[in-house]
Amino acid sequence: MIHLITAENCHLYKREMLEHFRIRHDIYVGERKWKAIERADGLERDQFDDDDSIYVLAVEDEHVVGGSRLRPTLKPHLLGEVFPHLAQVHGVPRGADIYEWTRLFILKERRGGWGNAALPGQIVCGGLEYCLDEGINAFTLILEMWWVPRFHEMGWRITPLGLPAIVENEWWVAAMVTVNPQMLESTRRYCGLPSRPILTRRGLPELPVKRKYA
Numbered sequence: 001m002i003h004l005i006t007a008e009n010c011h012l013y014k015r016e017m018l019e020h021f022r023i024r025h026d027i028y029v030g031e032r033k034w035k036a037i038e039r040a041d042g043l044e045r046d047q048f049d050d051d052d053s054i055y056v057l058a059v060e061d062e063h064v065v066g067g068s069r070l071r072p073t074l075k076p077h078l079l080g081e082v083f084p085h086l087a088q089v090h091g092v093p094r095g096a097d098i099y100e101w102t103r104l105f106i107l108k109e110r111r112g113g114w115g116n117a118a119l120p121g122q123i124v125c126g127g128l129e130y131c132l133d134e135g136i137n138a139f140t141l142i143l144e145m146w147w148v149p150r151f152h153e154m155g156w157r158i159t160p161l162g163l164p165a166i167v168e169n170e171w172w173v174a175a176m177v178t179v180n181p182q183m184l185e186s187t188r189r190y191c192g193l194p195s196r197p198i199l200t201r202r203g204l205p206e207l208p209v210k211r212k213y214a
């Protein structure tokens with residue numbers, strides 16, 4: 001199941017959140033060798049993992065198998081604080097309706113494609129659903145260049161914010177993506193997911209009965 005975790009319900013997910021920080025360390029430091037974020041406690045938790053961040057976690061058999069993080073751009077965030085040079089052409093977008101999306105990961109043994117309702121699609125559609133529910137009209141990303149054609153195929157409108165640059169031996173670019181119900185629908189189609197909400201909102205207030213999208 002795909003769970004939405006915020007400051008409001010994180011007390012219900014203490015074990016899962018800890019497991020998620022440990023997996024992030026295994027993946028980003030162990031596998032991807034991003035030594036700059038290595039931590040002695042084996043938990044990849046940075047200055048942006050605070051009460052303002054929102055998590056979309058995939059949990060199966062009581063274990064985290066994937067996840068991602070969303071964060072308001074009105075708060076300090078990765079692009080604004082650490083990589084603003086990637087947004088040198090258009091500047092770092094900030095606004096109440098703009099979030100930053102980072103740290104998409106899947107356990108190594110669960111990877112292998114986005115079709116057939118696979119985990120990456122579930123997590124991404126969960127994040128898009130959150131954006132639409134909360135009136136978030138766009139998100140920023142710092143992405144490796146190889147993502148761009150995939151996102152285009154999903155029907156995303158991506159605006160680069162600056163020129164690509166090498167980070168950790170890969171070409172990265174900062175971009176902004178517009179969110180609307182049509183792109184959620186095209187993403188669902190690409191990922192082989194049905195047109196219905198996927199997010200579990202345990203311990204969070206009920207949403208208005210009539211959403212602006214399916």
Ligand code: COA
Nearest residue numbers: 027032102103104105106107110111112113114120144146
């Ligand atoms: N460079 C180029 N292409 C890459 C790539 C990389 N570093 N990583 C993945 N891809 C592309 C490849 O086309 C790959 O196809 P292949 O099987 O022919 O190699 C395809 O994506 C599928 O990648 P896969 O690793 O099977 O993962 P997935 O699509 O199921 O999930 C991620 C994608 C990013 C969630 C997963 O790779 C992951 O968790 N990676 C570690 C965390 C990470 O780096 N996240 C992104 C930055 S925050």
